[in-house]
Amino acid sequence: MERKAFLRTLGAGAAFALTFPCVQGCSKDDDGGLPIPTGVDFTIDLTSSEGAQLQNNGDFILKNEVVVVRNLQGNFIAASQICSHQQTDQVRFIDDDGGIFYCSTHGSRFSQNGAPLNTITNNPLKIFNTELNGDILRVFE
Ligand code: FES
Incomplete structure (x- = not known):
């Protein structure tokens, strides 16, 4: 036939x-975009010019495809810059709702622990550990 x-x-x-x-x-979801960062382990000297960009609550920097944030309470947090929806590198920190991660590609919003806050995706955003030793901030898995 x-x-x-x-x-x-x-x-x-x-x-x-x-x-x-x-x-x-x-x-x-998972449409073959950029890889979610793995094996993350780096430090930022908060007295350096790079670290100075994390001086104020709500500041963030992008490093090694990780969004490193001083949240609105002054705590350091970190998440994948690669979105869990379709893996673009557009995840940033915004000060909505007490501070959330937001991807401008399709509008996904994530809590600071990576939980999706809307229906764009059910996939949690990857979150990394942070540890402050003096002026040295470590970001790791
Ligand atoms: S890639 Fe679709 S919301 Fe981030």
Whole structure:
């Protein structure tokens, strides 16, 4: 049976589904974007010019595809700069709702522990450990 005849036997709805499989399902998670950072372990000297960018509550920097943040309470936190939705590198910290992670690509919002705050994705954002020893901030898995 030829393809056209086969599709005709399935009816118009099935033919449409076979011909246009992406109409409902192409915006799925994990769509082959940038890799989520792994093996993260680096330090930032808070007395350096790099560290000076974390001087105020709400400040953040991007380093090794990690968003390193001094949150609104003055605590250091860190999350993947690569979004858990479709793996773009657009995750940033914003001061909405007491401070959240936000990806501007499609609008995903994540709590500071990585939990999704809207329905764009169910995938949690990867969070890293932070440890402050004097003026040296360590970010690690
Ligand atoms: S890649 Fe879609 S919201 Fe981040």
